[in-house]
Amino acid sequence: MILFDHVTKSYSGDKKPALDNVSLHIEANEFVFLVGKSGAGKSTLIKMITKEEMPDEGKIIIGGIDLDYVKKRHIPHYRRRIGTVFQDFKLLPTRTVYENVAFALEIAGMSNREIERTVPKVLDLVELSDVAYKFPDNISGGQRQRTSIARAVARQPKILIADEPTGNLDVETGQGILDLLEKINDYGTTVLVTTHDANAVNHLKKRVVTLRDGKIVSDQKDHGIYRLDGDNDGISLPQPGHLHPETYLMRDQRKQPPKRRLIQ
Amino acid sequence: MSKKSTVSRLKQMAKSGSGHFFRQGSRVFKYGAIGFGRNIWLSITATIVTTLTLILLFATIVASSVLTSTANAMREKIDISIFFESDTTKEELASMSKTIEKDENVKSVEYSTAEEEYDKLYQSYKESDNQSMLTTLEIVGRDLMIQRQPAAMRIKVYNTDDLSSIKNIVNSDEEFIKHLSKKEDPTYNTNSSAIQTISSWADIATKGGTALSILFLVISTLVIFNTIRMAIYSRSEEIYMEKLVGAGNVFIRGPFLVEAMISGVFAGIISTILSLVGYYALSPRLEAYEIQVGSINSFLSEPKNVILIALALILTGSVITLISARLAIQKYLKRL
Incomplete structure (x- = not known):
């Protein structure tokens, strides 16, 4: 559903790249937390999914669409296929x-x-x-x-991106929001949530991808209590780069989302 | 993932997501109208600036027209006066009139004998109730006054800048030389500079009025552009959000243009009312200074002309605000 294949992105004036050779595959109907400190590259990754930014290198395929070929006039149509939630609500x-x-x-x-x-x-x-x-x-x-x-x-998008959705909320309200996102995921929507809030991650116990200095340093599907102390990168990373993107799309298509609809 | 399949998917999305043209158009108008009301202070500011611009435009056009007709009227009043000995007869004056009328620059010629000149003078003093002059004339006596009063010929010309051919006739024609007054010289020499001044006023009124109107339009478009740009700047986050949610440029820009257009229409209506009220309040005072407002008055007496002015101001207001809003929003649409 979401595929980043060896993606690198640098901003002019920065010494280190914002994203450094990032490969990430999120399957249909998955719920994934993308965690990391400020400046780790979370926002850049989200901006690439919404096509606000383009990678310097690598390939991004979202919901079967290769973003390299999305022309400016088609961007609004593409964005309508993705639900986006922001920290400051917008x-x-x-x-x-x-x-x-x-x-x-x-x-x-x-x-x-x-x-x-x-x-x-x-x-x-x-x-x-x-x-x-x-x-x-x-x-x-x-x-x-x-x-x-x-x-x-x-x-009813197939993909929902939430950029720090609990960032401006107290713990209890934040958990309510996460429960709502989980409910949406249960109906078959792929959900990607960025956060630096350990409470949020521990509340739902889902797959957690950790970014540090523009690199994926951890990708945990089953984890214990998560702490955002920067030492949570001991698990080896899955590297989808050796597979052709088409393979992932086929896997996406094989995995059928639940038949019930979010909004009847 | 091939280019072909991505492009075909995108085309399919574009086809299914574009919606009905009129449905989307009516939404743009609806949100423009709602936005006008909900951003009322910004709307009022844009309307006031546009109203002032339109009033200035109206005032410039009226001033240009009034000055031109005033200058033309003054030019009409100016004539070349040639004076003759008081014993010059009506027939001699008629003969000389025929001679001078042959000149192409001559528009019309009027003449009067010494006696007629005296009667005109007497009548003018009587009309203005100038008792001291009337007493003087009576003391001196009519006959004596007529002997001293020269006969006169007044010539109106087409081109006030070149009087050489007329001067040539006056100075070389035998009949003229014989009857010219020894006491009073023709007045075209002393009047020529005044004629030229008034001629250039008329030119300035026409050319300057047009230039001033264009200048005002440019300045006011810039002022309105900046007002709307500030308004849009305060809502740039809104535009950014709309783009992220997947709104197309037409859908984002549309309500802003409609808001601007509503400001323009209101400004057109308000400026028409204020300009006409202002004009009718000022025109009697202008008339008192012999400024020619007759042509404007007669133009405005027709109701259809008033409607025409209102439509012109509404149209101008809408066009200015639309162009300004279009330019102002462009920068933010390019952002994503």
Whole structure:
């Protein structure tokens, strides 16, 4: 579903590359935490998935699309296939919760009737029906993040990227958000969450990929209690680079997501 | 993953995700209108700046028109005066008039005998109720005054800059030389500089008015551009977010353009009202200074012309704000 094949990215003026020969494969329906300290390369990796940045070397394939061939005019269409959640929510301040969620459907050209049918269901899923007509400034941080998630999943994307989704929230609210992301994953959406919050990682016990100085230093599928002390890279890394990207796509296609739908 | 399969997938996405043209268009208009209301202070600022621009534009065009017609009217009033001995008869004046009318530069000729000149003078004092002058005239006596009053010929010309051919006739024609007044010289020498000054005023009014209008338009477009740019800068995060969610440029830009256009339309309506009220308040005072507002007054007396002005100002306002918004948002659309 998400494939990084020997990806390197440097920013001008920086001595070290932001991503250094990174190879990563996330299968369909997986839930993966991407952890690392500030500057480890998490955001760069996310920006590559959303095609805000392009790699200097290597190949990125997302949901069967080779990003090398995505032209500028096709970027909006590509982005509509990925749900994105941000630490600072990035909601439209002049639109209500309902309108923020509806926006994701409107840009995709969905009819008003479909939107009126879908948005209440999504708001119900994220437990925001009560605040549907409030503006982002008038709801809590947790509710804002739920709005952001609702907007991201409204189009039922195959992939959901959450960049530090609990970063601005207290522990309890953050865990509620993670539970919601897990619920979304249960319905068959591949979820990638970046965080430097050990509580978040330990709460769900999922696959954890650790980045340090632009390199993957650990990829743990089953782990004990996780500490973000930088010493968690003892497990050998899977190296998908020796396989051709097509092989991964075939594996993705073989693995069928659950038949139930997130939004009925 | 081949290029071919990626491109075909993307084309399929583009096809399924573009939506109905009118549906998307109506959403752009809806969010533009909502945005205008929800960003009311920025909308008011843009509307005020555009209104001021349009009022300035209206004032410049009116001033240019008024100055031109005033200069033309003044030019009409100016004539060349040639004076003759008081015993010059009507027939002699008519003969000389025919001679001078042959010159191509001559527009019209009026003449009056000494007696008629005196009567005009007397009548003008009477109309202006100048009692001291009337008393003087009565003391001196009509007959004596007529003997001292020269007969006069007043000539209007097409080109006030070149009077040489007329001067040539006056100075060389025998009949003119015979009757020219010994006491009073023709006035074209003393008037020529005034004629030239007024001619250049008319030129300045026409050319300067146009230049000033263009200058105002450029300056105001820059001012509006900066106002809208500041407004968009404060919402650049919003644009960034919309792009990340997958909104296309048309969908992001559209509501901003609609917001700007609404500002332009409001500015057009407000400036039409304020300009007309201002004009009607000022025009009696201008008339008192002999400034020619007649042509504008008659133009404005037709309701369809008022509607035409309103439409022109609304259109200009919308175009200025649309261009400014388009330029201002371009930078942020390139960001991702």
